[in-house]
Amino acid sequence: MKNNNTNNLIYGKNPILEILEKSPNRLNKIYIQQGISYDNRLKKIINEANNKKIIIQKTNLQKFKDNFEEDTNFQGVIASVSSVEYIELEDFLATEKKGFKRLIVLDEVQDPHNFGAIVRTAAAAGFDGILVSNHRSCPITPVVEKISSGAINHIPIIKTTSLSAGIDILKKHDFWVIATQMQAKDNYFEIDYTDMNFALVMGSEGSGISKTILNKADFKVKILSNFESLNVSNAAAVIMYEAVRQLYLKSKKS
Amino acid sequence: MKNNNTNNLIYGKNPILEILEKSPNRLNKIYIQQGISYDNRLKKIINEANNKKIIIQKTNLQKFKDNFEEDTNFQGVIASVSSVEYIELEDFLATEKKGFKRLIVLDEVQDPHNFGAIVRTAAAAGFDGILVSNHRSCPITPVVEKISSGAINHIPIIKTTSLSAGIDILKKHDFWVIATQMQAKDNYFEIDYTDMNFALVMGSEGSGISKTILNKADFKVKILSNFESLNVSNAAAVIMYEAVRQLYLKSKKS
Numbered sequence: 001m002k003n004n005n006t007n008n009l010i011y012g013k014n015p016i017l018e019i020l021e022k023s024p025n026r027l028n029k030i031y032i033q034q035g036i037s038y039d040n041r042l043k044k045i046i047n048e049a050n051n052k053k054i055i056i057q058k059t060n061l062q063k064f065k066d067n068f069e070e071d072t073n074f075q076g077v078i079a080s081v082s083s084v085e086y087i088e089l090e091d092f093l094a095t096e097k098k099g100f101k102r103l104i105v106l107d108e109v110q111d112p113h114n115f116g117a118i119v120r121t122a123a124a125a126g127f128d129g130i131l132v133s134n135h136r137s138c139p140i141t142p143v144v145e146k147i148s149s150g151a152i153n154h155i156p157i158i159k160t161t162s163l164s165a166g167i168d169i170l171k172k173h174d175f176w177v178i179a180t181q182m183q184a185k186d187n188y189f190e191i192d193y194t195d196m197n198f199a200l201v202m203g204s205e206g207s208g209i210s211k212t213i214l215n216k217a218d219f220k221v222k223i224l225s226n227f228e229s230l231n232v233s234n235a236a237a238v239i240m241y242e243a244v245r246q247l248y249l250k251s252k253k254s
Numbered sequence: 255m256k257n258n259n260t261n262n263l264i265y266g267k268n269p270i271l272e273i274l275e276k277s278p279n280r281l282n283k284i285y286i287q288q289g290i291s292y293d294n295r296l297k298k299i300i301n302e303a304n305n306k307k308i309i310i311q312k313t314n315l316q317k318f319k320d321n322f323e324e325d326t327n328f329q330g331v332i333a334s335v336s337s338v339e340y341i342e343l344e345d346f347l348a349t350e351k352k353g354f355k356r357l358i359v360l361d362e363v364q365d366p367h368n369f370g371a372i373v374r375t376a377a378a379a380g381f382d383g384i385l386v387s388n389h390r391s392c393p394i395t396p397v398v399e400k401i402s403s404g405a406i407n408h409i410p411i412i413k414t415t416s417l418s419a420g421i422d423i424l425k426k427h428d429f430w431v432i433a434t435q436m437q438a439k440d441n442y443f444e445i446d447y448t449d450m451n452f453a454l455v456m457g458s459e460g461s462g463i464s465k466t467i468l469n470k471a472d473f474k475v476k477i478l479s480n481f482e483s484l485n486v487s488n489a490a491a492v493i494m495y496e497a498v499r500q501l502y503l504k505s506k507k508s
Contacts, residue, residue: 113367117485124479147485154481189499224498225378227408230491231371231401237488238495244478245443245496 008081008142009064011074013041020045024052025085025159028139033061033076045077053161055134082140084152086159089166092129093173101197102243103175105131107163107213108204109232110138116147117233118202123151125240130155131170131199133163164212167199171216175199179209179217180239182229188221193243194250200243202236262335262396263318265328267295274299278306279339279413282393287315287330299331307415309388336394338406340413343420346383347427355451356497357429359385361417361467362458363486364392370401371487372456377405379494384409385424385453387417418466421453425470429453433463433471434493436483442475447497448504454497456490 010016019027030049032042049056064078104122109115115138122130138144145152160166167177175197180188201217203209214220223235230238264270273281284303286296303310318332358376363369369392376384392398399406414420421431429451434442455471457463468474477489484492 117488120481121484121488123481124477124484126480149482149485151481187499187502223378223495224502226380227374227377227405228403230375230378231403231487233485233488234371234375234491237484237491241477241492241496242499245441248441248478 008083009078010081011078013045013075013077016045016077016079017041017048019079019081020048020052020054023085024048024054025087026082027052027054028080028082029055029057031061031064031078031080032056032058034058036076042077053134053159080139080141083142083145084140084157087129087156089131089158089160089169092156092158093169097128100195101128101175102193103127103129103131103158103170103199104236104240105163105167105177105199105201106137107201107209108133108136108207109202110136110204111232112138112141112143113147114138114205114231114233116144116149116152118236119144119148119155119157120151121233121237121240123148123155125237125244127155127240129158131158131160131163131166133166134159134161164210164216167201167213167216170199173197176218177201177216178219178221178239179203179214180223180235181209181214181220182222182225184220184222186219186221188223188239189242191219191221192246194246200236200239202232205232262337263332264335265332267299267329267331270299270331270333271295271302273333273335274302274306274308277339278302278308279341280336281306281308282334282336283309283311285315285318285332285334286310286312288312290330296331307388334393334395337396337399338394338411341383341410343385343412343414343423346410346412347423351382354449355382355429356447357381357383357385357412357424357453358490358494359417359421359431359453359455360391361455361463362387362390362461363456364390364458365486366392366395366397367401368392368459368485368487370398370403370406372490373398373402373409373411374405375487375491375494377402377409379491379498381409381494383412385412385414385417385420387420388413388415418464418470421455421467421470424453427451430472431455431470432473432475432493433457433468434477434489435463435468435474436476436479438474438476440473440475442477442493443496445473445475446500448500452497454490454493456486459486
């Protein structure tokens with residue numbers, strides 16, 4: 001493999017079967033060559049991936065060509081692998097914590113710079129995890145790891161198949177859902193972050209938070225602006241640190 | 255010129271003399287080929303640039319080769335040009351404003367993603383300008399413009415030859431200087447941003463704020479963290495929006 005600074009890739013049926021068995025939580029996605037015929041090992045990969053809720057994408061693998069030595073036989077299947085393990089939402093919810101849990105939820109944030117910066121600030125702000133969907137979120141690439149400044153190893157990255165279903169589960173577990181929206185009535189600093197489990201949902205740069213998820217939100221908050229919206233990582237930082245500020249002041253009082 | 259998405263370059267003596275005369279405030283920097291012999295026009299470029307405090311860097315221009323068509327005769331001189339005009343500190347200070355002025359000062363912030371995001375958030379937060387030094391700051395490249403989401407045209411980018419001298423001038427004009435430092439005693443939310451002109455200094459990712467400038471600061475503030483420091487654009491956003499929050503609450507009271 002040549003230049004590999006945009007993604008960690010592994011290729012070939014046996015290596016991918018092995019990682020499916022040993023560390024499925026490191027798999028971002030599996031790519032299968034369009035039109036390829038399915039032999040037993042490829043069928044096994046597809047079965048295992050489905051069982052473990054790993055996304056499979058059928059695609060023209062030519063786009064990965066630059067990553068290979070010329071004589072690589074990738075056997076029509078490539079996997080994008082994270083260097084850290086994702087955590088299942090159920091496993092995260094089962095972990096014990098004294099006090100309230102605080103989560104960031106990323107709704108289709110695709111830019112690795114923003115993702116990495118949010119990971120770094122969430123770890124700094126003492127948040128308990130970052131929830132992303134299997135489907136449409138930015139994978140944990142080396143760029144994300146670098147921008148996170150190592151924080152990717154210090155805060156759980158939690159995976160759910162559908163963000164909407166994930167939010168339903170969170171609500172059943174006594175989480176309050178806070179969505180950011182430019183048209184919201186309340187300012188982000190007008191709610192109390194100190195007395196509840198909460199999940200702060202940040203939308204993608206392009207389309208914001210999807211309607212389904214907005215409809216499930218318990219609070220909608222805005223960030224005042226004299227000029228359009230903030231970059232998503234800056235917006236997340238501003239709200240996360242308002243929570244930190246409130247918690248600090250409360251801890252000083254008690 | 256071929257692919258040009260990292261910088262706006264112009265090349266050749268006459269075009270550069272022309273921009274030196276007509277829009278010197280758009281010049282980021284002039285690069286001159288090492289070891290080249292100086293004719294009258296090149297001498298004139300150097301004189302004009304010195305008069306107008308434009309930085310000249312002698313370098314091996316090979317690194318720009320990828321930006322040229324093969325037959326370009328760049329005559330040993332290239333200029334990096336911003337699409338927006340910088341403003342001189344003195345001109346900025348002469349502008350009238352009702353109420354206090356709020357500035358961000360960037361001490362050697364080099365990353366265009368961070369610079370662009372800070373520009374965007376500063377415009378959103380209603381800050382009055384961003385002060386950078388001629389020498390070591392990130393030039394206004396197309397990447398900066400893109401990441402700023404157009405905000406680069408909505409907030410003055412103020413230039414000073416030396417940041418240290420610029421800060422002395424600000425202090426003479428009744429600005430209070432706030433520096434961010436991990437070891438500071440006070441939290442950033444423990445000072446009152448509403449009753450003074452202030453300049454918030456953010457340091458570079460690598461080395462933070464230089465000692466000379468720290469020594470001139472009226473306030474040093476920290477951002478609480480459970481994990482190293484924040485990315486500089488996130489840190490700037492957190493503090494700028496604490497000022498916005500305080501101003502909003504004050505305006506509601508009065």
